[in-house]
Amino acid sequence: GQQLNQSPQSMFIQEGEDVSMNCTxxxxxxxxxWYKQDPGEGPVLLIALYKAxxxxxxxxxxxxxxxxxxxxxLNISASIPSDVGIYFCAxxxxxxxxxxxxxxxxxxxx
Amino acid sequence: xxxxxxxxxxxxKTRGQQVTLSxxxxxxxxxxxxxxxxxxxxxxxLFEYFSETQRNKGNxxxxxxxxxxxxxxxxxxxxTLELGDSAxxxxxxxxxxxxxxxxxxxxxxTVV
Numbered sequence: 001g002q003q004l005n006q007s008p009q010s011m012f013i014q015e016g017e018d019v020s021m022n023c024t025x026x027x028x029x030x031x032x033x034w035y036k037q038d039p040g041e042g043p044v045l046l047i048a049l050y051k052a053x054x055x056x057x058x059x060x061x062x063x064x065x066x067x068x069x070x071x072x073x074l075n076i077s078a079s080i081p082s083d084v085g086i087y088f089c090a091x092x093x094x095x096x097x098x099x100x101x102x103x104x105x106x107x108x109x110x
Numbered sequence: 111x112x113x114x115x116x117x118x119x120x121x122x123k124t125r126g127q128q129v130t131l132s133x134x135x136x137x138x139x140x141x142x143x144x145x146x147x148x149x150x151x152x153x154x155x156l157f158e159y160f161s162e163t164q165r166n167k168g169n170x171x172x173x174x175x176x177x178x179x180x181x182x183x184x185x186x187x188x189x190t191l192e193l194g195d196s197a198x199x200x201x202x203x204x205x206x207x208x209x210x211x212x213x214x215x216x217x218x219x220t221v222v
Binding site for chain 2: 030031033035040041042043044045048088090092095096097098100101102103
């Protein structure tokens with residue numbers, strides 16, 4: 001089946017730094033989604049991407065749909081303490097179920 | 111608009127017991143999916159329901175089952191609980207044909 005590799009697995013950064021993470025697939029997707037999960041809560045949808053090459057922003061977050069349709073990227077600018085959590089990518093093709101990445105855990109060092 | 115509601119939030123059960131978890135989707139969402147999340151395994155897909163029919167099923171044993179009612183509310187059941195079933199169970203709802211899934215807060219199941 002399809003697999004999504006998310007990297008890095010974890011990040012330790014200082015407040016104010018920019019963050020970059022990515023998600024790669026062994027096969028193509030038609031849609032890429034990015035979620036954030038706080039401890040003990042369900043994932044919250046951050047950004048949805050529908051077209052190869054698409055670049056979409058949500059506040060300090062920017063995500064891109066890779067032109068090969070096999071990857072996606074998420075950037076966070078000027079990180080703040082509430083950015084801490086686990087970020088998941090998810091991809092979908094056709095009417096198949098969403099496939100989730102393994103997550104990137106973001107920690108902000110005081 | 112109310113979000114996805116899952117009940118209960120926390121549950122402690124003994125090995126061998128069974129448990130039923132409930133999920134009320136966002137109004138107008140007719141597709142409901144269930145996921146199991148454990149620290150080492152990430153989000154594992156259990157099953158998806160639409161119009162009271164199971165559309166997709168993940169690779170879980172038959173002890174895990176679900177159903178959907180005519181009002182789109184869904185339940186999942188786990189019988190003969192094992193210690194390894196301890197996890198956060200997440201429900202997500204979506205509009206038919208739309209990829210965007212919206213998650214509830216989850217039910218934290220602990221099996222002792």
